[in-house]
Amino acid sequence: LALDAADLRALPESEGDWRAALRGLTRAFPDDEPWHLIVADRTRPAFFQPPDPGGLKWTAVATPDALDMLITSRNHDVKREIAHDAGPEDWIHALVSLQTMEGFGGAGNYGIARMNGGSSSRVLIGLAPASEGSGDVDPSAWWRRDVLRLVGARTGLEGTALLWLAPWPETHAFDLQALDPLFVEVCRRIRLVADGERIAAERSTSKAARIAAKEAKGNTGDPWAPIHVAEGKAFTLGEGDWTHERLVTLLFAGDGREWIVPPLARSFPGEEVGPMVLIAEAFARGNSKTDGFRSRIVPVPEAMVGDLFGERPVMVADGLLRDIAAADVALRDGLALVAAGGERDKVAKPHYRRSEPARQRLRREADRLFFPELWRRVAAREDADFTRLRLAFLMALADIARREFVAAM
Numbered sequence: 001l002a003l004d005a006a007d008l009r010a011l012p013e014s015e016g017d018w019r020a021a022l023r024g025l026t027r028a029f030p031d032d033e034p035w036h037l038i039v040a041d042r043t044r045p046a047f048f049q050p051p052d053p054g055g056l057k058w059t060a061v062a063t064p065d066a067l068d069m070l071i072t073s074r075n076h077d078v079k080r081e082i083a084h085d086a087g088p089e090d091w092i093h094a095l096v097s098l099q100t101m102e103g104f105g106g107a108g109n110y111g112i113a114r115m116n117g118g119s120s121s122r123v124l125i126g127l128a129p130a131s132e133g134s135g136d137v138d139p140s141a142w143w144r145r146d147v148l149r150l151v152g153a154r155t156g157l158e159g160t161a162l163l164w165l166a167p168w169p170e171t172h173a174f175d176l177q178a179l180d181p182l183f184v185e186v187c188r189r190i191r192l193v194a195d196g197e198r199i200a201a202e203r204s205t206s207k208a209a210r211i212a213a214k215e216a217k218g219n220t221g222d223p224w225a226p227i228h229v230a231e232g233k234a235f236t237l238g239e240g241d242w243t244h245e246r247l248v249t250l251l252f253a254g255d256g257r258e259w260i261v262p263p264l265a266r267s268f269p270g271e272e273v274g275p276m277v278l279i280a281e282a283f284a285r286g287n288s289k290t291d292g293f294r295s296r297i298v299p300v301p302e303a304m305v306g307d308l309f310g311e312r313p314v315m316v317a318d319g320l321l322r323d324i325a326a327a328d329v330a331l332r333d334g335l336a337l338v339a340a341g342g343e344r345d346k347v348a349k350p351h352y353r354r355s356e357p358a359r360q361r362l363r364r365e366a367d368r369l370f371f372p373e374l375w376r377r378v379a380a381r382e383d384a385d386f387t388r389l390r391l392a393f394l395m396a397l398a399d400i401a402r403r404e405f406v407a408a409m
Contacts, residue, residue: 001025001161001182003147004154011144025162034165037088037199038192048095049191050168050210056189061201064094067190069102069283069290091192091199099164099186103285108205112187113176114225116218120236121282124224125250126264127300127308130275135299137277145271146264150182150223153263159183163210173212181221186210226250226259235259237282242296243363244370245321247280251309252317261309272306275299298371303379316377323390324366327397332359335408358404365400369393 002021003009012018026034033044042052061067064086103111104118111118128142160166161180168189189204213220218234219227226235235250250259265278278298284291300308307313333347335355340347373393380386 003151045165048099050164053169056204058202058204064090067094110209113211113213114220114222116233119287121285123235123282125280126224127276130277170207173208176213223263237284239286239291241294242280244367248317252314267305275302313378327401331401358408
């Protein structure tokens with residue numbers, strides 16, 4: 001947003017140039033209030049803190065971990081309000097996490113617009129350059145890549161961008177169409193205050209969500225979000241994890257696909273010169289509960305980058321799923337038959353349920369093998385090589401299934 005507003009298409013190389021670009025987004029505030037953690041005049045914005053409209057009831061928040069978005073009902077698993085020695089950086093992380101990722105937290109505590117409902121999750125799926133000589137993420141290269149790709153597709157700000165700058169009178173909500181597609185939102189009324197030598201916070205409620213976007217179902221132009229083709233809604237991770245089945249559904253589903261691959265998950269010209277990683281992340285969330293931060297990083301070989309979601313990877317992924325399903329069914333049926341005492345006509349749902357722990361372990365092993373096998377098969381150009389790879393994979397699945405069968409017996 002800062003580069004676009006300054007009509008820059010390259011990253012500045014100095015701190016001063018970055019400061020000037022960021023200040024260009026807040027020209028109405030020559031004293032830089034939007035970039036300060038604490039601003040004494042509460043009618044002015046502070047960093048990720050909208051102005052106080054007056055007449056609100058404020059509640060004290062002692063520590064940044066009490067401000068953050070984690071839901072803890074019994075306070076015995078993840079303790080709250082323990083970060084008493086917190087510094088400015090801790091408050092910054094808590095503010096950004098809450099204001100850009102939070103869901104519905106009860107009356108007066110509304111969630112963000114960039115997810116499909118208050119019990120959903122904001123999802124990131126993207127490609128990033130790998131660190132030299134490893135399959136790890138290079139954070140700086142990832143950030144640089146995404147910023148340059150985004151700014152290269154823009155031609156200027158298209159509406160309100162930093163939502164914490166604007167007054168927030170009660171019942172007033174932004175129209176989604178009035179916002180820049182890359183808007184940075186705030187969903188809660190928060191103000192940081194000085195408590196002697198420490199920083200503390202105060203929170204208040206609102207009578208309406210900051211953005212009137214319920215009908216958008218999270219489809220707000222977020223460049224990392226998969227969007228459902230038919231329903232136009234953003235993907236929600238819910239409870240669970242980034243399994244290979246889930247990633248195939250989102251990214252490798254072929255012509256009849258359900259989901260649109262996010263723009264920043266696709267490769268760009270020139271990125272075939274080195275390996276990359278596919279990143280899938282979200283804070284898993286259900287109805288009034290959270291299920292933890294879920295992250296999966298899948299190394300993508302250099303040869304695969306240019307045609308990552310092309311026809312051949314989609315075809316191979318589908319075949320791999322069928323092979324895994326065949327082993328899974330064999331294990332399920334064999335164990336169900338044992339549970340029924342070997343009498344096939346007596347096999348019923350309770351017997352199939354007995355097989356579930358073994359099947360779960362098989363699926364976890366298959367998940368570990370899936371993407372390396374996908375890249376190997378996509379790279380195979382001769383039928384004989386493809387057949388050899390498939391046979392080896394089937395034999396590996398069979399060995400796992402036999403081992404789980406014996407253990408379950």
